[in-house]
Amino acid sequence: MTFRIGPRTSQIIAYTFLLACTIIVIAILLFIIGFIFKNGFGKLSWNFLTENTKAMGKEGGIFPSIIGTLLVTFVAIIIAAPLGIGSALYLTEYTKGGWIRRIISFGADCLAGVPSIIFGLFGFIFFVITLKLGWSILSGGLTLAVMILPTIIRTSEEAIKAVPRAYREISYSLGVGKIDTIIRIVLPTAFPGIATGIILGIGRAVSETAAVIFTAGSSLNIPTSLLSSTRTLAVHFYILAREGISMPNAYGTATVLIIIILLINFIAYRLMHRFIARYY
Amino acid sequence: MANPKIKITNLNLYYEDVHALKDINLEIYPNEILGIIGPANSGKSSLLRAINRLAELDGAVIQGKIELDGTDTRELPVNELRRRVGLIFAAPVVLPGSIYKNITYGPRMHNRYTKKELDELVYFSLTSAGLWDEVKDRLFDSASSLSGGQQQRLCIARTIALKPEVIMMDEPCSGLDPISTAKIEKTMLELKERFTFILVTNNTKQAARVSTRTAFFLNGELIEVAPTETLFTSPKDKRTNDYIVGRFG
Numbered sequence: 331m332t333f334r335i336g337p338r339t340s341q342i343i344a345y346t347f348l349l350a351c352t353i354i355v356i357a358i359l360l361f362i363i364g365f366i367f368k369n370g371f372g373k374l375s376w377n378f379l380t381e382n383t384k385a386m387g388k389e390g391g392i393f394p395s396i397i398g399t400l401l402v403t404f405v406a407i408i409i410a411a412p413l414g415i416g417s418a419l420y421l422t423e424y425t426k427g428g429w430i431r432r433i434i435s436f437g438a439d440c441l442a443g444v445p446s447i448i449f450g451l452f453g454f455i456f457f458v459i460t461l462k463l464g465w466s467i468l469s470g471g472l473t474l475a476v477m478i479l480p481t482i483i484r485t486s487e488e489a490i491k492a493v494p495r496a497y498r499e500i501s502y503s504l505g506v507g508k509i510d511t512i513i514r515i516v517l518p519t520a521f522p523g524i525a526t527g528i529i530l531g532i533g534r535a536v537s538e539t540a541a542v543i544f545t546a547g548s549s550l551n552i553p554t555s556l557l558s559s560t561r562t563l564a565v566h567f568y569i570l571a572r573e574g575i576s577m578p579n580a581y582g583t584a585t586v587l588i589i590i591i592l593l594i595n596f597i598a599y600r601l602m603h604r605f606i607a608r609y610y
Numbered sequence: 611m612a613n614p615k616i617k618i619t620n621l622n623l624y625y626e627d628v629h630a631l632k633d634i635n636l637e638i639y640p641n642e643i644l645g646i647i648g649p650a651n652s653g654k655s656s657l658l659r660a661i662n663r664l665a666e667l668d669g670a671v672i673q674g675k676i677e678l679d680g681t682d683t684r685e686l687p688v689n690e691l692r693r694r695v696g697l698i699f700a701a702p703v704v705l706p707g708s709i710y711k712n713i714t715y716g717p718r719m720h721n722r723y724t725k726k727e728l729d730e731l732v733y734f735s736l737t738s739a740g741l742w743d744e745v746k747d748r749l750f751d752s753a754s755s756l757s758g759g760q761q762q763r764l765c766i767a768r769t770i771a772l773k774p775e776v777i778m779m780d781e782p783c784s785g786l787d788p789i790s791t792a793k794i795e796k797t798m799l800e801l802k803e804r805f806t807f808i809l810v811t812n813n814t815k816q817a818a819r820v821s822t823r824t825a826f827f828l829n830g831e832l833i834e835v836a837p838t839e840t841l842f843t844s845p846k847d848k849r850t851n852d853y854i855v856g857r858f859g
Contacts, residue, residue, distance in 0.1 A: 497703065500699065504719070504769070505691075505692035505719070
């Protein structure tokens with residue numbers, strides 16, 4: 331006697347399996363966020379968000395860290411996005427496959443896999459010491475820029491490569507030059523993909539700890555310039571938890587961090603959709 | 611006969627080790643429709659892409675001379691050449707964006723226009739391509755919402771908007787139904803007064819229906835070119851005869 335699974339049964343098994351995978355993934359995600367929120371949400375208050383940090387974080391709010399996080403991330407994106415998109419354009423539009431492109435792509439892939447603490451060490455030695463930028467928002471932002479650059483290059487590259495070749499040929503055959511074709515046709519068409527890469531980059535930059543603690547320092551003062559040292563939310567959370575200063579405040583900080591990431595993603599998606607609606 | 615609009619002298623074109631066009635000598639006269647027929651890989655498309663210098667982008671090596679109104683095309687600014695010699699592709703590909711934007715995209719890169727001039731240009735181009743009545747109420751809808759035949763006529767309108775002198779078509783009806791094909795052929799015959807056409811087609815009957823003269827290409831060689839009626843009724847070369855009666859290809 332042979333045992334066979336009929337097509338109907340195998341459909342049901344496959345469906346159940348895939349559904350189970352999805353439910354498990356969502357459950358894990360909700361559990362983590364729920365856990366943080368349950369422990370941290372009660373801590374949230376207007377004062378917690380707007381007050382200076384006192385007694386090393388045992389008391390007071392996290393205002394300096396919110397500002398520091400936003401500034402460090404802003405510096406990182408402002409530097410990494412144009413550089414990354416620019417080099418992705420060069421690789422896809424101006425090199426013909428070839429070894430240069432393979433080496434750079436390979437390098438970018440390797441860099442994307444390097445642990446962030448290595449970037450932190452590099453940033454410390456190069457930006458903080460050699461360039462004498464000290465522990466500062468600028469050093470932290472530059473280090474994060476270097477760290478997220480590979481992600482932005484690779485996602486932009488894929489997005490640009492996915493633009494149909496026919497669009498370019500049509501544009502050329504209408505007598506439009508290469509650079510105008512890139513600006514008017516290639517970039518707008520690739521924009522959603524590029525934006526995804528930038529959002530991923532922002533996510534990594536906002537939540538990064540190791541690379542920032544070495545380069546931006548851990549000052550609790552409100553930054554006064556890009557050369558001020560600052561303590562980002564992720565670093566603040568790490569120090570609060572590790573030094574056992576205040577677990578409630580650590581959870582509160584984590585909650586704010588998660589909300590900030592959700593907000594940034596939400597705004598980025600909204601901007602993206604508005605952009606697409608204008609072009610399509 | 612009038613001076614040729616385009617004059618091709620001893621043209622050879624190579625893609626790496628493929629000799630795609632061999633010693634082509636061909637003249638195209640103003641306000642004619644030159645039909646180009648021949649089986650796949652006979653060099654028809656390569657010829658069009660050599661004329662508007664798109665072939666260079668694929669790494670083709672070109673020898674010989676192509677003149678537009680007596681000027682070597684290599685001495686013309688390439689964007690100017692491509693504006694004067696438009697190319698319609700086999701697959702109608704509309705650019706992302708509205709119908710209006712598809713038409714104004716090219717012209718705006720060449721000149722400054724006021725809003726009113728652009729509106730007039732859109733009207734002129736769509737009317738010329740026989741599409742105005744079908745789309746006048748939805749100029750700002752996405753161009754990809756049009757049917758295949760309408761998209762191809764939009765591509766023609768897009769080229770006309772550049773006020774070209776020559777319009778080259780690379781199998782423009784290959785993916786279209788007979789009614790859309792008839793509309794495009796009608797459009798071409800109406801526009802013949804204003805433009806010079808080069809029509810590459812796989813459909814020998816289409817060449818017979820619309821072209822003034824017809825050229826037969828085979829394996830990168832121009833076998834013969836003659837007034838359409840002559841070519842189809844008494845071809846000089848046996849291979850031409852074999853092709854048009856459908857013995858191969």
